Amino acid sequence: MANSIAARVADFMGKHPPFDLLPQAELLALASEVTIAYHPKNERIFSENQAPKDHFFMVHKGAIALKRPSTQNLVDLCDEGDVFGLRPLMAQEQYKLDAVAHEESILYAIPIAVFKPMAVAHKEVGDFLIESFASNTRNPYSRQHRGKLYGESSSTPPGPSETKLFDFQPVPYSKKIVCCESGTPVQEIALKMTEKKVGAMLIVDKGLPVGIITDIDLRDKVVSGKFPITASASEIMRSPVITYPKQLTVTQAQMALMKSGINYLCLTQDGSPNSPAVGMVSEHDVMLAVGNNPAVLMKGIKRARKTKHLKPIRNGIQQLLADYLELNLPMRLTTKIISELNDACTKQVLQIALSRMDTPPPVPFAWLSLGSQGRSEQLLRTDQDNALVYADVPDTEAEATKTYYTELARKVTKRLHKIGYDYCPAxxxxxxxxxxxxxxxxxxxxxxxxxxPGPDEVLLSAIFFDFNLSYGDEKLVNALSDHVFDTVAKYPVFLTHLASGALKNPSPTGFFRSFLVEQNGTHKDQFDLKRRALLPLTDAARVLSLSHRIKSINSTEERFEKLAELEPNNAQLYRSCSYATKALLKFRVKQGLLHNDSGRFIALDSLSKEEKIKLKRTFKTIKDLQDLLGIRYNASNRI
Amino acid sequence: MSLRHWFKKDNTEYPEFWQHYAAGFGTKPTMAISDAEFVVFDTETTGFSFDKDRILSIGALKLQNGQIRVQQVLEVYLTQHHFDSESVPIHGLLHNGKKEQISEKEALKSFLEFIGNAVLVAHHAAFDMGMINTALAREGLPKLKNRVVDTSVLYRRTLLQSPLLLKQEQYSLDEIAQKFDISVKDRHTALGDAFITAMAFLKCIDRLKCTQLKELFKSGINGF
Structure with missing residues (x-):
């Protein structure tokens, strides 16, 4: 019996290969046999050497990480619409990888017994599978070969130490080819390239590629005056076209680009110029595949026109962060680069959201990042904390303006959620x-x-006062920060409250210098790194920089550096605070990357002795800093 | 024999399908959430009055250990005698529309057969339970015997306890779907809503870290 859930499942499956090759009726029959399974984050779906199940999987929502159990290296990240766990069933062998829910996921479990006869009956489906197994790609026809395959290949996975091998992946290419006939006037070509936002145009004759025109050709040959803008394409195109087969690895593509001195390659059906073009590879595509280079990621962010384009880039940023930590680069540099990239993501999300609004913004506005993001300390994807401020409007328009901006903000927060920032629970x-x-x-x-200032007000201002401009009008933000400083100067008692708030954080160690762990709840017996170690530092830095009117320095570490300049007699303490902040932040990020979470809670028995000593050393600094605050603001932590 | 017994009908006087349904409640239910069988359901109705309004359709699906079998669902549309044209635009169900319709009694029979002794899950369960129980009463049958979990109550429990967060009294299915990033494509069909509710239910359990059935009933509603 076909029901509306089966129809919905069939709809989704039909959008992705190989199921798009099945006739509707069979697809519906297959969909009716599906089991929809929910997997919370980090739950295991199958393990290495486990006997194959009687169904394979398709990701409906979320992401599944395929890992090599021996090294825990990520082999592939399966995204929405991807299929995995099929090959062992076809080959009747054991699973060769672990599959773990990388995010909270919903999977379709598709019974092999129903699917297999369909794959046999429909040659295209079978062909697709054979090709994808053979070419080791999950989807040989897709525009983006995101990873390796159905997850069971024996090829070595990419990782920080094995980045070289990553290069043997098939190159990602764009299937949308922008082309025209050789008689087309150059001006028309330039207009079309602008419209399609591409850097190269393929010139075809009877469907076969005969030449290519790139931005450089236009500059060198037309703008320079050698040819008029009425010249035809055949006069300025580069010919013959350098063509390659579509099974090109990243390394081969790199070599080809270097050799030919052109930044575009044309892929054809059989690799020769005598067969129709199937895709184009740009230097940018290759760079993005090679990887984790901030400049390339940044370019990728700027190019994103849809939220879903940003998601893989965000994963790239995460990988870059892991690599940087592996290389032990200075924490200050790491935080700078990663925050810049995160910030660019937020900006791009705002632009996308703005383009989805019916009307342009009525008045200037600014998007503020609060909390850790505002302090540029958000390395891992954690909660989003943000606020919006817009220019004053007459009373008559107050309501409409507010409605407009909350609607815009709704669009933005939804998209931020999509690319991996959780909604703020508060x-x-x-x-x-x-x-x-x-x-x-x-x-x-x-x-x-x-x-x-009551306790709530102190908490609210603690979060709000670290605001930082992410997007929009700087004047609004400056007006706001000036107001904050003026008001604080007018009510000095506020600083005392803020200081006592900072001192209320529980201390990291007990009487015998042992770690204090959580007594109850989900994180029982774990150490709360954020609340007990990082928060006292950030809170203290905020109070002190407010009292010194330190403007537009938001990161805790830089605030301490600045304080060391302003108060020479306490310089040593502040410097060690700055160091402790960096060390703790690094600790948290490492833990977070290890466990795919926010890194806030640490299981102490998982730490080495050296790590424990390192942690404890920072606690002494925190204690000294809290003493200083207590004396200066006459605040007591017994309230 | 006391007066109370005299009024209460003997089980054998009810139709066979009720007896079959009632017999399922003899054994003690399982305790772990991963073992328990849940039936997530939703009713689309002509309005909000238990007495005046009628059920237009019932959608239900079975959920066990985080899995839903697409084949094991119930989707029935009821023949309407009473008809309130105002609710049609919301649900898009037209009086004597194209879907095959069955009588209220037939629908209840299929529903009881489908749910058995499973734990029921619904969003704002009081309403759906009320609609079903009123319909049962019309057919001369007692109320449902199943235990019930309300996802709107469960969702409130997942929210942060903070003086800064003002909890709403009620959370609509739309709000929860948005928070949990659940697609609302089939919103306002009984089965579509049941599916959204099922996803919300699973996500709530994950966030609350519940493993035992009794934890779900802590502040949820249990029966009527």
Whole structure:
């Protein structure tokens, strides 16, 4: 019996190969046999050497990591629409990899008994599978060969230490070929290239590639005046075209690009210029495949026109972070680069969201990152904390303006969620009307918090005062920070409250210098790195820099450096605070990458002795800093 | 024999399908969530009054150990005598529309057969339970015997305990779907809503780290 869930499953499956090759009726029959399975993050779906199940999987939502159990290296990350775990069933052998839910995922388990006869009956489906097994790609026809295959190849996975082998992957290429006939005027070609946002145009004759025109040709031959803009394509094109078969590895593509001195390659059906073109490879595609280079990632972000294009880039950033830590690069450099990239992602998300609004923004606005992102300390993907501020409008338009910006913020937070930033559990997001105000409303709010600080106000301002401009009008943000400093100067008692708030953080060690672990809850017996070690530092840095009116330095580590300059007699303490912040941050990121979480809680028995000593050393610094705060602000931590 | 017994019908007076259904409740239910069988369901109705309004359709699916078998679902449309044209635009179910329709009694029979002694899950369960129980009463049958979990209650429990977060009294299925990034393509069909509810239910359990059935009933509603 076909029901509406089966129809929905069939809809989804039919959009992805090889199921798009099945007739509708059979697809529906197959869909009715599917089991929909939910897997929480980090749950195992199958393990190495396990006997094959009677079904294979398709990712509906989320992502599945295929890992080599011996090294825990990531071999492939299966995304929405990808199929995995099929080859062992076809070959009737054991699984060769571990499959673990990388994110909370929903999978379709498709019974092999129903699918196999269909694959046999429909030659195209069978061909697809054979080709994908043979070429070791998950989807030989797709535009992006994101990873390696159905997950069971024996090829060596990419990893920080084995990056070279990564190069033997098939090269990703773009299937959308922009082409025209050889008689087309050059001007028309330039217009079309602009419209399609491409850097090269293929010139075809009867469907076969005969030449190529790139941006460089236009510059060298047309703009320089050698040819008029009315010249035909055949006059300026480079011919013959350098063609390759589509089974080209990244390394081969790199070599080919270097050899030919051109930044585009044409892929044809059989690799010769005598068969129709199937795709184009640009230097950019190759760079992106080779990898984790900040410049390339940045370019990728800027080029993203859809949110889903950003997601793989975000994964690339994560990989880059892992590589940097592996290389033991200075933490300051690492945080700088990664924050820049994260920031660029947010900016791009805003641009995408803005382009999806019906009308342009009515007045100037600014998107603020709060909390760790505002301090440029967000290395791992954690919660999103943000706010929106817009220029004042007359009362008559107040409501419409607010509606517009909350709607915009809703679009942005939804997209940020899509690329991996969780929603803030306390709803501190611009999509919440309480965090989306005009400048004057924000000023009133700030005055309220500062003039009558209760525990809630202190907490709110602790989060809000680390705001940083992500996108939009800088003047609005400056007006707001000036107001914060002026108000704080007017009500000095606020600093005392903020300081006592900072001292309220529980201390990291007990009486005998042993670690204090959580007593109950999900993280029982784990050490809360954020609350017990990082938070005291960031909170103290905030109070001290507010009192010194240190503007536009938000990162905790840099705040301490600045404080060391301003207070020479405490310089040594502040320097060690700056060092401790960096060390703890690195600790957290390493833990987070290891466990694919926020890195906040640490199981102490998983640490080496050396690591424990390193951690403890920072605690002494925290203690000294808290003493300084206590004396300066006369605040007591017994409230 | 007490007066109470005199009023209460003997089980044997009910139709066979009810007896079969009631017989399923003799054994003690399993305790672990991973073993328990859940039936997630939703009803589309002509309105919000238990007495005046009628069920237009029932959608239900079985959920066990985080898995839903696409084949094991129930999707029935009921013949309408009473008809309130106002609710049609919401649900898109037209009076005597194209879908095959069955009588209320037949629908209840299939529903009881489908749910057996499983734990029921619904969003704002009080409403759906009320609609089904009223319909059962019309057919001269007692109320449902199953234990019930309400996802709207469960969802509230997943939220942060913080003075900064004002919890709403009610969370609609749309709000929860948005928070959990669940596609709302089939919203306002009984089976589509049941599927969204099932996903929300699974995500709530994961966030609450529940493993035992009794934890679900802690502050959820249990029966009527």
């Amino acid at each position: 709803e501190m997001m611009a999509s919440n009307p309480n965090w989306c105000h005009s400048v004057s409303d924000w000023k009133t709010k700030v005055t309220e918090w500062v003039s009558s």
